[in-house]
Amino acid sequence: MTTFADGPTRTTPADFIALDERWSTHNYHPLPVVIAEAEGAWVTDVAGERYLDFLSGYSALNFGHRHPDLVAAAAEQLGRVTLTSRAFHHDQLGRFCRELAELTGTEMVLPMNSGAEAVESALKVARKWAYRVKGVPDGTAEIVVAGSNFHGRTTTIVSFSTDETARADFGPFTPGFVTVEYGDAGALAAAITERTAAVLLEPIQGEAGVLVPPDGYLAEARRLCDEAGALLIADEIQSGLARTGPLFALDHERVRADLYTLGKALGGGILPVSAVVGRADVLGVLRPGEHGSTFGGNPLACAVGRAVIRLLGTGEFQQRSTALGAHLHTRLAELVGQGVAEIRGRGLWAGVDIAPGGPTGRQASEALLRRGVLCKETHGSTLRVAPPLVITETELDRGIDAIAEVVRA
Numbered sequence: 344m345t346t347f348a349d350g351p352t353r354t355t356p357a358d359f360i361a362l363d364e365r366w367s368t369h370n371y372h373p374l375p376v377v378i379a380e381a382e383g384a385w386v387t388d389v390a391g392e393r394y395l396d397f398l399s400g401y402s403a404l405n406f407g408h409r410h411p412d413l414v415a416a417a418a419e420q421l422g423r424v425t426l427t428s429r430a431f432h433h434d435q436l437g438r439f440c441r442e443l444a445e446l447t448g449t450e451m452v453l454p455m456n457s458g459a460e461a462v463e464s465a466l467k468v469a470r471k472w473a474y475r476v477k478g479v480p481d482g483t484a485e486i487v488v489a490g491s492n493f494h495g496r497t498t499t500i501v502s503f504s505t506d507e508t509a510r511a512d513f514g515p516f517t518p519g520f521v522t523v524e525y526g527d528a529g530a531l532a533a534a535i536t537e538r539t540a541a542v543l544l545e546p547i548q549g550e551a552g553v554l555v556p557p558d559g560y561l562a563e564a565r566r567l568c569d570e571a572g573a574l575l576i577a578d579e580i581q582s583g584l585a586r587t588g589p590l591f592a593l594d595h596e597r598v599r600a601d602l603y604t605l606g607k608a609l610g611g612g613i614l615p616v617s618a619v620v621g622r623a624d625v626l627g628v629l630r631p632g633e634h635g636s637t638f639g640g641n642p643l644a645c646a647v648g649r650a651v652i653r654l655l656g657t658g659e660f661q662q663r664s665t666a667l668g669a670h671l672h673t674r675l676a677e678l679v680g681q682g683v684a685e686i687r688g689r690g691l692w693a694g695v696d697i698a699p700g701g702p703t704g705r706q707a708s709e710a711l712l713r714r715g716v717l718c719k720e721t722h723g724s725t726l727r728v729a730p731p732l733v734i735t736e737t738e739l740d741r742g743i744d745a746i747a748e749v750v751r752a
């Protein structure tokens with residue numbers, strides 16, 4: 344039996360990895376680093392090595408690790424009340440919802456926990472709205488989604504995934520979804536019918552490799568939804584909350600959604616906080632008992648969420664993401680032809696396609712780890728770069744230099 348000790352017999356990273364592999368399910372393939380502490384853009388492993396975080400928990404850590412304002416808000420709320428259930432009112436919920444609605448320019452908030460729950464909630468609300476308000480015959484509502492989407496891991500959500508790894512062996516699947524190619528406005532137009540409750544899109548597809556749709560696609564999706572009386576649901580769980588510069592990735596095209604799903608950074612990297620925000624006449628269809636969550640909208644989550652909203656309310660992170668993102672994209676563009684085939688993205692978010700003949704995405708991530716940079720591949724040969732928005736330009740350059748070395752090798 345392995346013994347774990349901090350004293351003279353020091354526990355090595357390999358001991359912790361062996362423990363994970365023996366006792367936790369194998370639904371991830373993590374890089375061989377064991378993190379023990381973190382602050383800002385940096386993490387420290389159990390051996391005392393420091394690494395620059397170029398992934399930010401897939402944008403859950405937009406404000407870096409343990410942002411002092413967020414930790415203070417959590418600590419203060421830990422000393423007051425953490426959970427009431429929604430059987431009772433508490434003094435954080437209404438303020439959280441009002442502040443989030445004001446920040447996002449929306450009318451109503453449905454608080455949940457994980458991103459997948461926010462998406463599930465939006466789908467349920469859209470179906471009920473279609474039956475009760477739009478007048479779609481019961482049981483026939485359709486939701487149009489895009490190929491190569493990522494919206495989470497529940498049975499309903501993987502029902503309309505086009506990634507075989509995410510779907511295989513998990514059927515039977517939830518019906519009522521129509522899939523069209525992402526970025527193809529003509530295909531979207533052809534798929535929308537009078538039974539369409541909603542079109543669900545990621546304004547930029549993260550998991551697919553940071554795919555930015557053609558100019559005008561999102562505005563055309565908006566127009567088609569208006570024409571058909573269907574809802575536009577923007578999944579901004581990863582693209583939102585300043586990751587691409589503005590609050591929402593949709594803002595780049597001056598498009599408004601009827602519903603937005605938010606998550607990841609909304610919990611400040613401290614705890615899971617998600618929400619559906621949007622039109623009151625749509626979210627307002629829910630009546631008591633029809634939907635809910637034991638933990639959704641709990642006082643601790645609301646207090647941390649409110650601190651996140653205050654940080655975003657300053658505009659500082661949007662500015663940093665825009666300015667540093669321009670620097671990131673200028674520098675990454677110089678690597679095209681130097682081991683990089685293509686760069687995509689906006690703000691502090693980039694998909695870096697490694698050129699054929701270069702390392703695989705996994706090999707590149709491992710090589711970056713050896714150079715003290717944490718990054719992760721997606722779909723074989725794409726590196727997904729998403730540094731925390733608190734990163735400095737010097738730190739950003741250090742990570743980009745490491746990527747340049749690794750892709751050229």
Ligand SMILES: *Cc1c(COP(=O)(O)O)cnc(C)c1O
Binds near residue numbers: 459550582607
């Ligand atoms: C991460 C993510 C989700 C799912 O969020 P979880 O908190 O992992 O359930 C949904 N949509 C998008 C776009 C995401 O990036």
